[in-house]
Amino acid sequence: MRDILCTGLQLPMSDNKSSRPAGSMAMVARYLGLAFLIPISAGAGWMVGEYLDKHLQTTYLAMTCLILAIVGSFIQLLRELTRDANKS
Numbered sequence: 001m002r003d004i005l006c007t008g009l010q011l012p013m014s015d016n017k018s019s020r021p022a023g024s025m026a027m028v029a030r031y032l033g034l035a036f037l038i039p040i041s042a043g044a045g046w047m048v049g050e051y052l053d054k055h056l057q058t059t060y061l062a063m064t065c066l067i068l069a070i071v072g073s074f075i076q077l078l079r080e081l082t083r084d085a086n087k088s
Contacts, residue, residue: 034080038073045069 049065052058 030080034077037077038070041069041073042066 045065045068046062048069049062052061052065
């Protein structure tokens with residue numbers, strides 16, 4: 001009986017027996033975050049590299065930071081997916 005009313009829509013609390021919608025929404029949110037992981041990391045790596053290239057007067061740091069950011073995001077993606085596979 002511990003439901004939350006939010007603009008006329010009832011959302012179950014986590015201690016409710018029908019926690020399936022809450023669990024599926026959490027999974028959607030998690031995988032949506034993983035979908036944005038690689039592009040955001042690549043953009044941040046490129047911007048940091050461009051900043052360093054301008055201030056250190058080099059030409060290779062943008063590409064280096066971009067590659068490091070992409071590799072790091074793939075490693076994080078694999079960690080998350082293997083953690084999910086081990087739970088199943």
